[in-house]
Amino acid sequence: MTTSLFTLSLTSEVTLIHKDDKIILQAPIRTALKKTTPTRQVTFEHPQSGLTSALNHLQSSQKTRDKLRALVATNDGDAAAEKFDAQLQQLINIGWVCHSVFLLATAIPIVETDYHFESPEIKQLEGKFTLSRFAYLHQHQGQAIIESPLSQSKIVALDWRCAALLAQLSQPQTSRSLSTEIPGITEAVAQEFLALLMATHMLSSQPETTPLMYWDFHDLLFHSRSRMGRHNHPSGGTMRFLGKTEPLPIVKPAMSDKVIKLVRPDLEYLAQIDIPLTKALEFRQSIREYNQQPMRVQQLGKILYCCARIKKIETMETEDFGTLHLNYRPYPSGGAIYELEIYPVVNRCQGLEAGSYHYQPLEHCLYQISGWNSDVEELIEEAYKSSGEQDRPQILLVITARFGRLFWKYESIGYALILKHVGVLYQTFYLMATGMHLASCALGIGDSDRFAQITGLDYYEESSVGEFILGSVR
Ligand SMILES: Cc1cc2nc3c(=O)[nH]c(=O)nc-3n(C[C@H](O)[C@H](O)[C@H](O)COP(=O)(O)O)c2cc1C
Incomplete structure (x- = not known):
């Protein structure tokens, strides 16, 4: 199991338009005062069949980065696949791409520039992990959301087992110990879920040092949510x-x-x-x-x-x-x-x-x-x-x-x-x-x-x- 098994999808705000000999991705720009203003666009000129298919999959189905890249390589060649990978990274950086442990949880970017999402290496997932004291789960518009003032993402829990995993993670856990506690969670899925939490800064870094250790949970949440920056709520x-x-x-x-x-x-x-x-x-x-x-x-x-x-x-x-x-x-x-x-x-x-x-x-x-x-x-x-x-x-x-x-x-x-x-x-x-x-x-x-x-x-x-x-x- 590798952590690049996250599946990728465009955020719900991005629309994909086929126009003439182009594919245009566009999404509204959020500003502090108004929810939406003019849109931002990324245009793919003269897309070949592999790129077209990869972008369609990005919009409508969950495929891993490796699979999307392979799709482009098979149809359009290695050089095109290389270029697609770089373009995909740009889409990730502007916060247009969600990473999912499919059917369990999806990390959605909440920032529009400089979005960092690094899939951890397998060896980083060895050992015991605890949920960050800044991470919390709450209901928002009918969804169970995991958020943290340390994160540039929010995680939507797609399955009740997410809450069970979080509860278990109040104590140090390995991917193996997590998988033995919760029905339907294999060690591989537990590892991927840990990887998603790690990539989104929802796991605790021990021992906690300055300056983070000075912060109370509610103070950091209040600070981050009442300033502009790491959230996309209207303010x-x-x-x-x-x-x-x-x-x-x-x-x-x-x-x-x-x-x-x-x-x-x-x-x-x-x-x-x-x-x-x-x-x-x-x-x-x-x-x-x-x-x-x-x-x-x-x-x-x-x-x-x-x-x-x-x-x-x-x-x-x-x-x-x-x-x-x-x-x-x-x-x-x-x-x-x-x-x-x-x-x-x-x-x-x-x-x-x-x-x-x-x-x-x-x-x-x-x-x-x-x-x-x-x-x-x-x-x-x-x-x-x-x-x-x-x-x-x-x-x-x-x-x-x-x-x-x-x-x-x-x-x-x-x-x-x-x-x-x-x-x-x-x-x-x-x-x-x-x-x-x-x-x-x-x-x-x-x-x-x-x-x-x-x-x-x-x-x-x-x-x-x-x-x-x-x-x-x-
Ligand atoms: C927001 C704020 C809260 C304060 N809270 C208290 C308090 O709870 N009890 C108290 O005796 N003094 C309080 N003070 C007064 C400070 O102790 C005082 O301003 C500080 O010691 C500096 O002294 P000075 O005001 O005589 O220059 C507060 C001052 C501010 C501005």
Whole structure:
């Protein structure tokens, strides 16, 4: 058994056209924003019978590379076979050719340039192998797919035995041990399946070294899928829910009937007395200790107004997407969508009852969700613990994201974008707090499930994605 027994086929996106005295292969080019744009073509001029037959087989039946080459050699001669082999390699390199362990699994390229697929030598398949900790199996559009952020391919499992093989490969296995465990899998098939996993970087390389060993499974998957590169999913502002669902409103419906109006600061006056930006940047630091006298509700109002209020709402008519409603706030946000919401959780604040609130950025007011209770106390306690247990925060700003508002437009990069927005908002709060002589500190961790329970928010609709603590300076 040799590993060149993989059978080859064109990916489903490639069409084969016989035209005049030519054979044209063409496939859509995928771009980041749109699923398909103009096509890319590879043309075979004046194909002889062997080449024609080999290309037809590549489209419609599963033959090995050796068999395809032999077909060309027999009909068109050795020189033509040599040329065909080089052309086939080019088709592989641009990601147009699938490699299969036929009837068990197919590796489909997910990149369009520089696709590397090297069939391992038999001797490389001697010994024991384990599934990579980055490989995973999931259902997608009715198929069982094996993927990994280390791979340029996805493997479609064509048979339930694939899942059985993967399960066995959680422990080191040889092709022989695999074949004794699973009915219908011979040692030769097990070896070919191992070869397919090896060629697609789905097997573990032991011992794992730097830099890979630093990566968590979910971090590398998130990184690879939210950047362009090793995947062919549409990414960016694809507006995938346009015409399917209505975008969520800019402002959330009121969360209670207890409204606390906040004072609007005089921005012109502030512009005259504020410290310069360079000073704010230089003096900014994370402060986790507070004065006995807590900060005032006017200060909370000022920081929310200066950092996070809605300054302007605009309606834009577009040719492609109809009417879009945009809004503008002091901090920047992708697509002027602003999916982040702010929930002040108050421990001690002059002029404001302890409890939890939602900030309404258009009316510049707070809606009280609850008074002081054990859940609110627990949130403050968690923030106290994750800020080094120096002092209990006077105010904890819990930042949530209304996922649907952003995901309506952005695909693949949505969650990454949210975390970027949280960072942007953190720094805006930091600089404003510095200018206001308030103690402030970002937090890196918080319990989204607990916050969902406390507020009654649906975890999938709107969850906490950041926390920021505030208080008066000691
Ligand atoms: C995203 C982010 C997460 C942070 N998480 C925490 C945290 O969980 N607890 C904490 O006490 N400080 C946290 N900090 C504050 C950092 O510890 C602080 O910025 C760093 O020590 C540098 O100090 P400086 O802010 O005073 O310049 C965080 C800062 C950022 C930007």
